[in-house]
Amino acid sequence: MPQFLNATDADFEARFAALLTMKREDAPDVDEAVAAIIADVRARGDAAICDLTSRFDRLDLTPETMRFSADEIADYAGQVSAEDRAALELAAARIRAYHDRQMPRDESWVDETGATLGWRWTPVSAAGLYVPGGLASYPSSVLMNAVPARVAGVERLVMCVPTPDGVVNPLVLLAAQISGVTEIYRIGGAQAVAAMAYGTDTIAPVDKITGPGNAFVAAAKRRVFGRVGIDMIAGPSEILVIADAQNDPDWIAVDLLSQAEHDESAQSILITDDAAFGAAVARAVDKRLETLERRAIAGASWRDFGAVVVVRDLAQAAELSNRIAPEHLELAVADPDALAAKITHAGAIFLGQWTPEAIGDYIGGPNHVLPTARSARFSSGLSVMDFIKRTTMARMTPESLHAIGPAAVRLATSESLEAHGLSVQARLDRLNR
Amino acid sequence: MPQFLNATDADFEARFAALLTMKREDAPDVDEAVAAIIADVRARGDAAICDLTSRFDRLDLTPETMRFSADEIADYAGQVSAEDRAALELAAARIRAYHDRQMPRDESWVDETGATLGWRWTPVSAAGLYVPGGLASYPSSVLMNAVPARVAGVERLVMCVPTPDGVVNPLVLLAAQISGVTEIYRIGGAQAVAAMAYGTDTIAPVDKITGPGNAFVAAAKRRVFGRVGIDMIAGPSEILVIADAQNDPDWIAVDLLSQAEHDESAQSILITDDAAFGAAVARAVDKRLETLERRAIAGASWRDFGAVVVVRDLAQAAELSNRIAPEHLELAVADPDALAAKITHAGAIFLGQWTPEAIGDYIGGPNHVLPTARSARFSSGLSVMDFIKRTTMARMTPESLHAIGPAAVRLATSESLEAHGLSVQARLDRLNR
Incomplete structure (x- = not known):
């Protein structure tokens, strides 16, 4: 059984915080x-x-x-x-x-x-x-x-x-x-x-x-x-699905399982504003698990790290999502663009119920190498930026050096870096001769 | 005395390769x-x-x-x-x-x-x-x-x-x-x-x-x-100056010293196509070292890690520079833009003799946090990119899923990731009903 959390429960904050800091990986020391x-x-x-x-x-x-x-x-x-x-x-x-x-x-x-x-x-x-x-x-x-x-x-x-x-x-x-x-x-x-x-x-x-x-x-x-x-050292895969009640529970169930089947340490979380829908998805997961080829892996992941979180509204769902900073975020809601506008940290967002996360794993176009373990707070998925680098360029004229060089000399002096100042001053001296 | 290398020497390649792999840092194990x-x-x-x-x-x-x-x-x-x-x-x-x-x-x-x-x-x-x-x-x-x-x-x-x-x-x-x-x-x-x-x-x-x-x-x-x-873990500072004979040796000398004064492990290298000019710069460095406040540090850096490399022409200078992948590169030559076009790896380039590197340390505008120790081969200086992150977005329509979904199912099947395929197929089945 995955965890069930409800935002109205007295112990919700403590349990959600525990979900955030849950240790899922036990990498061998090699x-x-x-x-x-x-x-x-x-x-x-x-x-x-x-x-x-x-x-x-x-x-x-x-x-x-x-x-x-x-x-x-x-x-x-x-x-x-x-x-x-x-x-x-x-x-x-x-x-x-x-x-x-x-x-x-x-x-x-x-x-x-x-x-x-x-x-x-x-x-x-x-x-x-x-x-x-x-x-x-x-x-x-x-x-x-x-x-x-x-x-x-x-x-x-x-x-x-x-x-x-x-x-x-x-x-x-x-x-x-x-x-x-x-x-x-x-x-x-x-x-x-x-x-x-x-x-x-x-x-x-x-x-x-x-x-x-x-x-x-x-x-x-x-x-x-x-x-x-x-590139990054990736951790186990994760998916967060935010879904309202206007979804087929089975679609959301297979979406959750599509990450769970990767690894016993993977994590699949559903956040919904409808408790009955959350329960229906959990039932649909169990049904799919009966026949899934990788049911041993997916079942262990869902049991140990899965969660269904019931919130009072989608604004609260966005707040919780931003604390999770998920690798993959599905927004299976009526107005996914409005909800996406509230998301500040996520590796990739899949908008609307016709966009299962797996489409992005293969063929959507965006990269499937994405930040895991809450690192979407500070990092991005793989991109062309990982294979290029920037060289900054500057070219002073005598006039521009005359305009800004004295400030550089003053700052160098304040940092006791005399040669820094001299390298500018030697040129300014030529201009002032 | 810094090292003097000449591209026409029989042992040049071996000595240049040694310069590249010189260990300058002995970080204590803390x-x-x-x-x-x-x-x-x-x-x-x-x-x-x-x-x-x-x-x-x-x-x-x-x-x-x-x-x-x-x-x-x-x-x-x-x-x-x-x-x-x-x-x-x-x-x-x-x-x-x-x-x-x-x-x-x-x-x-x-x-x-x-x-x-x-x-x-x-x-x-x-x-x-x-x-x-x-x-x-x-x-x-x-x-x-x-x-x-x-x-x-x-x-x-x-x-x-x-x-x-x-x-x-x-x-x-x-x-x-x-x-x-x-x-x-x-x-x-x-x-x-x-x-x-x-x-x-x-x-x-x-x-x-x-x-x-x-x-x-x-x-x-x-x-x-x-x-x-x-951000990056920075090593000791470095400067490479490529200068032709049409420069004041003293300007180039203080430019070299402006990095040498940072740290005894800093490295300052001059590449020039004129051996006499190279010797003149080395003399100018010695003269400046007589009075420089931080002469103990700058002198040790110049003596232990400094180098003057004489090349046959500026094209060769660019080749060697690309092997060094310097943190700071000054191009004090008649046509710095033409030379810069040949540079493939450098943290920052300072073009022309009116652009001492120190202007970039303080006031030029570009960042002074730059890749050291040859890491300009694969990384960039600090920028706004270090403080933002990208979230990729995808939204399928029923029509677009119909167009590309079957290929995703096929790839998922080829990777034995059944639930990935099911999450797409469940939606395709609805469309085909």
Whole structure:
């Protein structure tokens, strides 16, 4: 049974606060093991990669077979059905169209002193995309990471995907091909992250590493951060649905289960202004759970972390949502735009009852890599911004330096940074001669 | 003596590669001490803050005296000379004008299927700014962190600045007042970071923490990351000057020293296409070092980490600069725009010989918080983007779901995520009835 909370209950605030701070993840501490793996890859390069792949993935590689050849990629991609290929291509096209609009413009202007100011955006030269092997090897994640990188202008786009026992997911290779990945290696784990961060004889280093992974991958990303950029370290998935009584309880039930089925640590919450509707959704969840393929996972998530919260009105729903700062927020209400206007913190919003969250996981266009664990209070989902960086530009004229230089000298002096002041003063002296 | 490298030397590539990977920082390992401080603040709140402030800053506080009152701020701000106040106000106005232009726009459009897509930007609700005490207590850093936060729309802007032995820097309080800081606490170190991240009875928690600090502050920021957002962990400052022979060697010398004086670990590099000019600059540096107030620091930095690199032409200078990915890049050449067009990685570019880097530290308008240690390959300086976050939006119509929903169902099935597919299929079934 999930939790049932009602805003009119005396203990509501305490229980809601407990829901907010609930610990859902018990990540194993693999940091020491990961440190050893990274050190091994830095010391022995390709040889370490081959040994570790043999140990963890039961796969014997040589530096020559580490990388998928163009022929191999074409062969695997050719195994995908025409229907699956068409679906992937439609998804890639829609994700590309959405992310194309994210590219910011360079700016340059002349201020009132005659100084030229502005900034310029340039892409990261080389990015590395980690893709998990086995069950969590999702072609949709390949698109969501690789397409924004290519839209941003990243020239070299490396992908590492482990193939335990040599098992390859053809859809993952096809997704990489469609989205413009330029190199694919059949390696995984902390060793793949280390190879991309530090390079080996076979794998040139990259500047930024993104993509999901298990505890080893997450710990390795944390450790190489600074040496390279990384995206967020994602926690378990979450969905918050705000729904009024004018919904089919079964639709809302499957929406809640679509996150619950990811992971036993996932969290699905319904907020509604109608207690009877909330109870009907809970019944519909139970009914769906009877037959769902992943009912063991989804059922555990719903039982341990699920919640139905009854509020007095939708304004209160928005307030509670802003405290949760959900990764995914569905607004299944009569006027979703009005409710969305009250939302200040959310990774992605799905408006109206015809927009199930899963549409955004695959094909809507927006990115499905989103801030979890309340981090939507301060961070955003993956975008082209993760693959570009800003260089600020300034050009003084003698006149503009004359106008603002003395203030810089004064501030440098107040901070006891004499050479800072001298570098401006030496030029002002020339003007005043 | 700094290093002298010439691109025509046989060992040039090896020496340049060594320059790139030179270890300049030997940060003390304070992580365990910091973990204990954070745990203490989480457990005992205000009482821990008062005890730690007494121990580290030799200052007795109570929860009532932790925060500067409005009267105290006004009193200290009133001690600043009219000239210093005018300089700070000019700097704040210019920084504000520059950062105003960084605010991105919300977007919304209807695609060919009738789906409404877009995104919306919202500010972080509460940000915390750390300002070091003592010698490194820079009013310019207050402006560079606080102004972008306020431009972004951050409502609650907290500042923590330690006041060892009760010594207050009036310029720092004035800078906070000018830039719109809403709360100021006289606490510092890892305890201040912990208080801002987790909150105490007196200090409400924030969502994002920015600002420079010593090894304790840096370790604390790393530890609270995830609970709150943080800005980058900055390394020692760096400057790269690319200069042709048409420059006054003394100007370039003071520019190099303006970063060297920050820190013995700072690094100043000159790249020039004229060996005689390079030698002249090195002589000018030595001459300036004879009298510079901070000659001990600047001299050690120049001796240990400084370098003069002679190249065959400016195209080669750009190539080397892109491998360095400098924090600050001065282009003191005849056609700086042409050279800038070849630069792919740099935190900030200062164009032409009338633009000393120090103008950007104070008053140019761009931010002086910039990526160090080659991280300009993948990251940007501080901006309004650090204080806002994007919520992606999608709204399907029955028609748009009919158009793209089947592809989502197919992809969900290929990933064995049945409930994802069901959440779309349940709606498609209604349409097909």
